[in-house]
Amino acid sequence: MAEIVRMPRLSDTMTEGTVAKWHKKVGDAISEGDLLAEIETDKATMEFESFQEGVLLHIGVGESETAAVDCILAILGEAGEDVTALVEADASPETPEVKEVNTPVAEVKIEVEPTVTANAPVKAKKLIDGRIVASPLAKRLADEKGIDISSITGSGDGGRVIKRDVDNYQAPVANSIEYLESYSEEPVSQMRKVIARRLAESKFSAPHFYLSISVDMDNAIVARKAINALPDTKVSFNDLVVKACAMALREHPTVNSSWREDVIRRNHHVNVGVAIAIEDGLLVPVVRYTDTKSLSDISGEVKEFAKKAKDKKLQPEDWEGSTFTISNLGMFGIDEFTAIINTPDACILAVGGIQQVPVVKDGQVVPGNLMKLTLSCDHRVVDGASGAAFLNTLKTYLQNPVTMLK
Numbered sequence: 001m002a003e004i005v006r007m008p009r010l011s012d013t014m015t016e017g018t019v020a021k022w023h024k025k026v027g028d029a030i031s032e033g034d035l036l037a038e039i040e041t042d043k044a045t046m047e048f049e050s051f052q053e054g055v056l057l058h059i060g061v062g063e064s065e066t067a068a069v070d071c072i073l074a075i076l077g078e079a080g081e082d083v084t085a086l087v088e089a090d091a092s093p094e095t096p097e098v099k100e101v102n103t104p105v106a107e108v109k110i111e112v113e114p115t116v117t118a119n120a121p122v123k124a125k126k127l128i129d130g131r132i133v134a135s136p137l138a139k140r141l142a143d144e145k146g147i148d149i150s151s152i153t154g155s156g157d158g159g160r161v162i163k164r165d166v167d168n169y170q171a172p173v174a175n176s177i178e179y180l181e182s183y184s185e186e187p188v189s190q191m192r193k194v195i196a197r198r199l200a201e202s203k204f205s206a207p208h209f210y211l212s213i214s215v216d217m218d219n220a221i222v223a224r225k226a227i228n229a230l231p232d233t234k235v236s237f238n239d240l241v242v243k244a245c246a247m248a249l250r251e252h253p254t255v256n257s258s259w260r261e262d263v264i265r266r267n268h269h270v271n272v273g274v275a276i277a278i279e280d281g282l283l284v285p286v287v288r289y290t291d292t293k294s295l296s297d298i299s300g301e302v303k304e305f306a307k308k309a310k311d312k313k314l315q316p317e318d319w320e321g322s323t324f325t326i327s328n329l330g331m332f333g334i335d336e337f338t339a340i341i342n343t344p345d346a347c348i349l350a351v352g353g354i355q356q357v358p359v360v361k362d363g364q365v366v367p368g369n370l371m372k373l374t375l376s377c378d379h380r381v382v383d384g385a386s387g388a389a390f391l392n393t394l395k396t397y398l399q400n401p402v403t404m405l406k
Helices: 084-090 136-145 163-167 190-205 218-228 237-251 295-310 384-399 401-405
Strands: 003-006 016-022 035-040 045-049 054-059 066-068 072-077 106-111 178-183 208-216 257-260 263-266 272-274 276-278 281-283 324-328 347-361 364-378
Touching (some): 136 163, 218 237, 218 384, 237 324, 276 295, 364 384
Parallel strands (some): 272 324
Antiparallel strands (some): 016 066, 035 045, 054 072, 347 364
């Protein structure tokens, strides 16, 4: 008996999925555990295995097509079994028609009408039996001057073009430029749809306020150089920031909290989400129990997450459960910015690049290396004083990296 395979819900935020690739075709025999398809969710492309056995009789969602969760993905059954009635029975008026989006580039041509000088004659033709009426002399003069005789208005009898018309002819001054307006459209990926929805919900539901601080990174630069001189060790400035944040969060549980409508959750563990940019948007995998891990452990996890994110291999457990988030655009040449809170976290830290600027030390103006940090706070959970205290603790750790080794 035929069985329906429905579009699975592969993450807690997934409402629809896109079939990236089918690994089986109609008529193939399917065993339990066989890889059926790759499905693009709002956060990753995931492999979907069959939980049933049988022959693949019907594919409900083609490659690159999108369908809502629980729609018919495929039907398995016995070879030759008719599933038409099953497909029709499952359809309903509320079920949206799924079509592959393939929007062509649209082009619009705009012709600018020629403008004519005040003294130029208006183009006119006097035809007799399909011929332009002009004197032989006028035709010869026009040909010598390279003038199209049909563009001259004749002043002779019946509109006949004569010598003086050619002598007095002034070519129209044209400003004929062809402009081309063009654009292309591409379908919005599942990831981008969910990012847009979640950011809008965060921005317009959580009352954001922002706190900024400058950090002297001279000691951090020296410390990182010394750490990276060790064999098989490579840490980034972002790894230092992640570690410093984890230790500061341990001292400031208010910042390591979340708004839960009826309660405020004070997290006793520290899970730092690290925003990673990919082509389709932003993913935030989570370094769990960050405060208990070494710099090299943090560095290794973040590198592995970045690789999995770019390959769309992150799993739901990789991005769930953050208690605080860091977004670093310093490597993209950004000095300072504000970030939107990754709900339900109460705060997110925006990290700018290290800038070489003049600073005053011991009364002298000397070269310095400053990095700007901006903390976005949900005012329902965190007050200004709490956010400021956290930032100052974070600053202390970054300006004295040796204290993170305790």
